[in-house]
Amino acid sequence: MKKLDIHLRLLLAETQANYSRVIDNDQLENWPEFFEERCLYRITTAENFREGLSFSLVYADSKGMLQDRVAALRDANIYEQQSYRHVLGTACILDVQGDTFRSETSFMVARVMRTGDTTLFATGRYIDAYRLVSDKLLLTERVVVCDSNTIDTLLALPL
């Protein structure tokens, strides 16, 4: 039985909710703060994940790479004005070891374009690894596995 004490469960829920919030509220600069310095964040699809193909749509193995992605979105890349709305499920705890644990959480993300078009842009699951550092939970790893193998137009904002 994978058990996490109630305090940590609440902290996990808050952390995941805050992660979504900073992206949805256009506070992208805060997004890398959810990760440890050496971390792994990648976005892939269920088909690639199942087949063990590790090339990702987004790949970062340092907080610096995450910051670079934010800077590119702010200053370099061209994409039409859009915002996300994340809705998350409850985290399933997969494994607990000391001050680290792994979890899997469903997500649905709607994308709202400047035109008003609102679509269910992505659904999938976060396969996470966390470490408790002081009283904060930091991601050492987040693998975003999108259920669909198709992205509509482009993927600009992180999931």
Next chain:
Amino acid sequence: MNETVGVIDPPSHWPSGKISGVPYWVFQREDVYAREQKQLFRGNCWNFLCLDSEITTIGDYVATHVGDTPVLVIRGRDGEIYAFENRCAHRGALLALKNRGQMKDITCVYHGWSYSFEGDLVGIAFKDGINGKGGMPQDFCMNGHGPKKLRVTTLHGLVFGSFSNDVPDIEEYLGKKVVPYVGRIMGKKTPVILGRFSQTLPNNWKHYIENTKDSYHASILHLFFNTFEINRMSQRGEIIVNDWGGAHVSISGTSGNGDVKAAYKTEQLRADSNFGLKDPSMLKGMDEFGDGINIQVLSLFPGFALSQIQNVIHLRQILPRGPESMQLNWTILGFDEDTPEQRLMRMRQGNMVGAAGFVSMEDGCIGGFVQRGTAGSSDVDSLIEMGGREADSSESRVTESAIRGFWKAYRREMAL
């Protein structure tokens, strides 16, 4: 082809032979789309199907599309690759229901009609009825009733198919100046698939095709490219367009050109900026093919590209989905010979391409901007005159020559 292809209703004016501008109705109309399916995708063209390494064992298959037509590509019992319409001869159901897999036999789920791996109809359930009653008519012959077969060819592990028996061999189709660039990437080491991704784009497929042949936009739209000196217009490079316009290759390589920043400043382009990376390890690369070329885009008419962006090797299959939509299928490649460090290098550089690519992201939305920008302007022509008005090869990449090449091939094959 003797039959007429039909008349496109006016307004449909496009000055004869003009390739330096395209009227926007070409990207908007259903009748043009229908003609493309017939003349191009089912015509004298080669269409990318898969890699031969995806179907190594007898019965291995890939289900893909040639234009709108679903196609089954399978490794036959004699070790050859066969391709035919993914359609039962009976009443039209799909034969393969997954994207890829292994078949012991090809049997339609609907009524059990069965096919050889070469695409011949070989079995009909209850063909002779039961107890002398029912069954197919006496004069029915299974020969000649099967899904249409494609001619299949393989070039450096890339499998192409055509519905035409008249299309030249693929080496001639590409042209002798372009062909070596396929082998440059695919011919020396053993390709392996690192990932497969798909995008649905809200634009006519030809807007994306133009983009793949457009060396002019690369360092302007894609700020990322330029600032990190992966691609600047002033790097050495060239564009080769084959004689009929149906294939091109654009190459560029690193050089120590001091006047680079000045050229961009004069033009007051967005491409001159002080954007700096916190973790530049992402861009660490190697001169993988030993010739200093770090960008290659090779395209083949109508809808295939083989590209190298530093060390991200990828295939793109462009599939039309009506006049205002398309599907873009990416296959990312590495090589069996990669060391773990080289493989990681490709993973990190992968941030540049695909739907979220620092470079490719813009290519995803720009087609839609064009489709929307040209709504209501069916009779207006685009301007494709950078570098001249012909589809010649060029030592400069400040040219739209390869785009004009596409239109030259298009007008010829479409009889438009």
